Amino acid sequence: MKLRFLGGAGTVTGSRYLLSDEHHRLLIDCGLYQGVKTLRRRNWAPFPVAPDTVNAVVLTHAHIDHSGYLPALVKQGFRGKVFCTRATHELCDVLLPDAGFLQEEDARYAHHKKFSRHANPEPLFTEKDARAALRHFESLHYHEPFEPVPGFEVTFTPAGHILGSSCVHVHHKASGRTVVFSGDVGRQQDLIMRPPEPIRHADVLVCESTYGDRTHGELDPEQVLADIITRTAGRGGIVLMPAFAVGRAQMLLYVVHKLMGAGRIPKLPVYLNSPMAIKATEIFCRHHKEHKLSQAQCELIDEHTEFVRTVEASMKLDAARYPCIIVSASGMASGGRVLHHLKTLLPNPRNSVVFAGFQAPGTRGDALVHGAESVKIHGEYWPAKAEIHNLDSLSAHGDYQELLTWLDQGVAADGSGLSPRKVFVTHGEPVASDTMRKRLRERFGWDAEVPELFSEVEV
Ligand SMILES: [Zn+2]
Structure with missing residues (x-):
């Protein structure tokens, strides 16, 4: 099985990870880039693999930087299903059409102000495209294993970040390997969300690092x-x-x-x-x-x-x-x-x-x-x-101490718990991700790495 980092590497937005074997391609998250213009411009680049060759998409949660590229993917020929939790589905029902509307507004504004290089600036996708993408959705419960494509068994566990947010566990039957995507991870003591459920097993872990170099402080x-x-x-x-x-x-x-x-x-x-x-x-x-x-x-x-x-x-x-x-x-x-x-x-x-x-x-x-x-x-x-x-x-993101605490909860004293042979640190600014990488090595002795955009690894 191969893992390719199509986004969310070296930055906090545009989460997109591709798992593939010789038969199938499974995309985990399909986010929009947000923030500085150089990042937003990436939304307009051709998708790195032909969208009609992706068999299915699995979402960690509804936030646009994890789901917002879906309408563009469908517009460009993706024909498979999009799997997520029930609440993520309901939230996407609201968020995606709105994202399409905003894209249309941006295009209209650019046309009106004539600052576009194009005579008729086109939106990346429209509200209608978003509604078309929503017809591909299928929702599941937490802890309910399913096969989005043959040979890949997926399970959601609560990530405590927002309603419906999940860690995505992908078990590849042929190789026996399990890759876990943390998605965005919530707080240990959030005011409204329950803490993220510990991960007990992963051969490979893809872990976020939004606050990899910071703590939220002691203030109440x-x-x-x-x-x-x-x-x-x-x-x-x-x-x-x-x-x-x-x-x-x-x-x-x-x-x-x-x-x-x-x-x-x-x-x-x-x-x-x-x-x-x-x-x-x-x-x-x-x-x-x-x-x-x-x-x-x-x-x-x-x-x-x-x-x-x-x-x-x-x-x-x-x-x-x-x-x-x-x-x-x-x-x-x-x-x-x-x-x-x-x-x-x-x-x-x-x-x-x-x-x-x-x-x-x-x-x-x-x-x-x-x-x-x-x-x-x-x-x-x-x-x-x-x-x-x-x-x-x-914040709805755990700081690095909370992330370490959460990971530690999955590690068993007898070594039977969480012990990945490789960790990829993503979803962070470069300094935050690199600091998190060092902390994972120091605390757990794990082989951690910050992947480069578009790099592919054998897992
Ligand atoms: Zn999020």
Whole structure:
């Protein structure tokens, strides 16, 4: 069996891994590249293998950097099935058409502004392409082995990152080898997600390293958030939280209502301004057996949050000048309704902007948390005078200590547990991945390597 790194190598986005033997090709994740332009341009390169020669796709989770290239793959001739958990399927139903819509908008905008090299810039894929891709989906339960293609047996185990997220275990029958893809791995003590399930066996492990060189620190994120909100409201300002529509938006709403219920922050109106995050919240609440929140806690979010659905309501909210809390997407401020709020709120020092997780290099979120004095939005520069925070501690990714703890849980004292003969460290910026590689060697003595993009190895 061969493993080829078609993406997610040397960067955190564009996850795509190809497993193949002489008969079949199985793609694990099919993500879009996001962030700096040189990365985004890769989305336009021809797919490294002919899409109609890929037999099936298996997804670790719904985030666009793991699923967002699927409509393009189908458009280019992929005819197989896409396998994932039930919740991942439901979330993709929301995320992929939206991604198509955004691609179409980008193309329209480029055409309008005439900055494209092409007379008629085409979207990478459309909303219609996304809906066509969704017809290839098939969902399964955790711990339920299935054969996406003959000879490859796959099992999902919970990864604790977002609803439906999983580690993908691929057992190749002919060679007897098992390759495990960690996907994105959650926290040991997340506020809403249960911890990732330990991996007990892998011959080869492909492990993420988003925070391979960092820890989230000791600060209590709830207290930090309470302080920011109280301080901002006290000076008559608005707290804006750019959040990933799937995952962190639901966590932030839960924490805000918890703090308010406990009287730790003033009672303020709370808005969720992202049609996608609203749908994701509904899906999250429907699957309450898969996370830590009870149905009653989910209902609390529902009752006390004002869902901003229409464009008119969003514009009206943008004109608000009273203390309130606005959760809006996207999480790295790379697009979506949050941009309008940023234009209004950034120039005023009374307001606060709170990012809650990893900010990919090249995004506005990354620029702002690194102290940019202004950011470009819709072709104009906007001064960043508001208080800016990045609460890494609210991230949906475990830091390196949590990753090591999680891996250690699978290692048995008698040597019968997790003991891969090779680990490939992916899904990280180069320094983070390399630091993680060293830590795996030091802690477990494992043979770890950071693979190069497009490299292929025999496993
Ligand atoms: Zn993710």
